Amino acid sequence: MVPDIVEELEVGPDGKSLDLEFQRPIVSERDEHALEQALLLKERCGGSVTTMALESADVDDVLFTALAKGSDRAVKVAGVETPPTTAEAAALLAPVLRGLLDQKQVDLIVTGCSAIDDLDGLLGPFLAERLGLPYLGIVTGVVVGADSGRATVLKEYAGGVHAEYGIALPAVLGVQAAEKPPRYVPVAKVRAVMKSGKIETVSAAAPDQASLLQVVRMTKPEAAGHAEMIEGSPEEIASKVTDILSARGLL
Amino acid sequence: MAGNVWVLAEQWRGQLSDVTFELLVLGRELATTVGGPLQAVLLGHQVTDLAGKLGAADAVLHVDHPSLAEPSPEAYCRVLAALIEERKPRVLLVPLTNVSSDVLGLLAARLRIPLVNFCRDVRSADGGLEARCLLYGGKMETAVAVAGSPAVLGILPGSRAGAGARVDGKPTVEAVTVPLPAESPVQFGKYIEPPAGDVDVTKQDMLVSVGRGIQTQDNIELAQELAVALGGVVSASRPVIDQGWLPLTRQIGKSGATVKPKLYVAAGISGAPEHVEGMKDSELIIAINTDPQAPIFTVAHYGIVGELVEVLPALTEAVKAKKG
Numbered sequence: 001m002v003p004d005i006v007e008e009l010e011v012g013p014d015g016k017s018l019d020l021e022f023q024r025p026i027v028s029e030r031d032e033h034a035l036e037q038a039l040l041l042k043e044r045c046g047g048s049v050t051t052m053a054l055e056s057a058d059v060d061d062v063l064f065t066a067l068a069k070g071s072d073r074a075v076k077v078a079g080v081e082t083p084p085t086t087a088e089a090a091a092l093l094a095p096v097l098r099g100l101l102d103q104k105q106v107d108l109i110v111t112g113c114s115a116i117d118d119l120d121g122l123l124g125p126f127l128a129e130r131l132g133l134p135y136l137g138i139v140t141g142v143v144v145g146a147d148s149g150r151a152t153v154l155k156e157y158a159g160g161v162h163a164e165y166g167i168a169l170p171a172v173l174g175v176q177a178a179e180k181p182p183r184y185v186p187v188a189k190v191r192a193v194m195k196s197g198k199i200e201t202v203s204a205a206a207p208d209q210a211s212l213l214q215v216v217r218m219t220k221p222e223a224a225g226h227a228e229m230i231e232g233s234p235e236e237i238a239s240k241v242t243d244i245l246s247a248r249g250l251l
Numbered sequence: 252m253a254g255n256v257w258v259l260a261e262q263w264r265g266q267l268s269d270v271t272f273e274l275l276v277l278g279r280e281l282a283t284t285v286g287g288p289l290q291a292v293l294l295g296h297q298v299t300d301l302a303g304k305l306g307a308a309d310a311v312l313h314v315d316h317p318s319l320a321e322p323s324p325e326a327y328c329r330v331l332a333a334l335i336e337e338r339k340p341r342v343l344l345v346p347l348t349n350v351s352s353d354v355l356g357l358l359a360a361r362l363r364i365p366l367v368n369f370c371r372d373v374r375s376a377d378g379g380l381e382a383r384c385l386l387y388g389g390k391m392e393t394a395v396a397v398a399g400s401p402a403v404l405g406i407l408p409g410s411r412a413g414a415g416a417r418v419d420g421k422p423t424v425e426a427v428t429v430p431l432p433a434e435s436p437v438q439f440g441k442y443i444e445p446p447a448g449d450v451d452v453t454k455q456d457m458l459v460s461v462g463r464g465i466q467t468q469d470n471i472e473l474a475q476e477l478a479v480a481l482g483g484v485v486s487a488s489r490p491v492i493d494q495g496w497l498p499l500t501r502q503i504g505k506s507g508a509t510v511k512p513k514l515y516v517a518a519g520i521s522g523a524p525e526h527v528e529g530m531k532d533s534e535l536i537i538a539i540n541t542d543p544q545a546p547i548f549t550v551a552h553y554g555i556v557g558e559l560v561e562v563l564p565a566l567t568e569a570v571k572a573k574k575g
Binding site: 002003005006008009011016018029033087090114116117118119120121122124125126128129130134135136137138152154155156157158159160161162163164165166167168171174176177180181209212213214215216217218219220221222223224225226227228229230231234235237238239241242244245246248250251 | 263321322324325348349350352353355356357359360361363364365366367368369381384385386387388389390391392393394395396397398399402435436437438439440441442443444445457463481489490492493494495499500502505506507508509513514521535536537538542544546548549550551552553554555556557561562564565566568569570572573574
């Protein structure tokens with residue numbers, strides 16, 4: 001869960017973190033894509049999808065929404081007392097995933113490739129290292145063929161170039177964008193799932209690693225420069241802009 | 252706090268990335284303050300000639316191996332982990348790009364060393380390092396003290412101008428051998444080039460680029476009309492592409508194209524670092540956003556706070572009228 005950056009962000013009273021009092025957290029955009037990619041794989045290849053999240057405000061809504069979208073199980077890792085850093089989140093999630101891996105219930109772990117608050121780590125590679133699994137990030141497509149021991153993964157580079165990689169399963173993937181936009185699910189369907197669906201709860205083990213970073217302060221960024229602002233009615237603004245463009249020989 | 256400052260010299264498809272030179276500038280600043288040498292780490296296969304372009308570094312550590320011919324997070328991690336454990340640099344600066352970012356997390360987790368993400372600056376402070384990082388899509392800056400050494404820092408492209416580091420020369424090149432297994436669980440297959448047929452946004456003089464603030468696919472038509480009036484085309488930031496509203500060929504930024512048009516209209520684009528990286532060198536940037544604090548206004552030459560559905564049509568009409 002991350003702050004909605006469409007909203008105005010303010011520094012909290014400690015001067016080191018966001019003021020969350022008026023913030024309603026949302027699911028990290030890349031995690032939405034990770035779930036969508038998992039659901040697309042399930043539709044193509046069978047299997048099941050388990051959505052896992054650390055306990056936080058509004059996370060039940062998120063997990064019920066995942067069930068409404070087609071996830072088979074929803075697991076909440078409870079007992080998280082303060083919002084963890086990314087490194088701490090990996091330490092909390094890894095033991096739960098280890099248990100599922102040991103029961104051979106997992107072929108693929110998909111996460112968002114990054115989140116806007118990933119200060120001290122990246123969840124995918126941190127999980128992969130803890131679980132001893134291969135990792136590939138900036139993923140935009142996954143194909144699991146007849147050889148279920150491997151997947152073919154598309155990774156995105158600059159300029160619209162992609163590369164195809166083969167990866168041994170089980171593996172961890174950091175998804176940049178799913179093959180299709182994340183699906184919409186009507187609120188009525190989510191409400192129905194809230195009545196019939198179930199969130200499984202497991203307790204978090206104490207993380208074995210604290211963040212190796214110490215936040216000194218948080219501020220709004222100092223800008224090297226700032227735009228000259230053009231004000232007025234839309235028509236007045238448009239007139240000023242065309243004057244600027246004409247003066248530069250652009251019209 | 253002396254120690255070597257290392258820069259991962261990013262090469263992709265046989266070329267050094269622009270960001271490599273930006274990191275060398277930042278690395279030199281840091282090396283000067285911590286009192287250590289600046290070393291570039293060049294990984295690849297049959298790219299030894301690139302070392303000659305890294306004259307801004309005092310020395311180049313070069314590992315040549317067929318497994319490093321294409322970006323391979325696991326192979327890169329193995330090599331860098333071995334080098335770091337053996338030589339104990341103070342810090343490794345890694346470009347936050349699609350080529351290099353995978354190795355950041357793997358390396359930090361494998362060696363249990365500090366990782367600092369989204370850095371745009373780092374300096375020595377109180378005997379340690381203090382990094383400044385852009386979080387929340389560039390809306391907040393966090394200063395962090397980095398405990399422990401070595402540390403690995405992911406550096407945002409555009410954090411420095413790289414021109415000062417484009418120095419040909421003859422840095423000391425040390426060829427290092429690191430054993431790598433013949434088989435890797437992650438194996439490169441092939442590149443897939445972008446589909447041909449669409450316009451090439453890098454060759455356009457006028458771009459009207461739309462972001463999340465365009466709100467609906469239908470509203471893209473408003474940007475399209477302005478682009479046509481200007482004689483340009485519509486491009487977009489990541490959220491619009493992810494929605495499938497425009498093809499990938501129109502994407503500007505980290506995963507898309509880097510453009511330098513004569514005019515770049517940023518319509519409803521907040522200005523996250525990943526987007527700014529692809530358009531900051533445009534000759535004239537005009538940004539339109541409802542949020543007066545949007546980071547895009549720090550890189551734009553002119554800014555307009557307003558609703559796209561009002562401003563875009565007014566601009567289109569004014570451009571048409573001016574052109575007659």
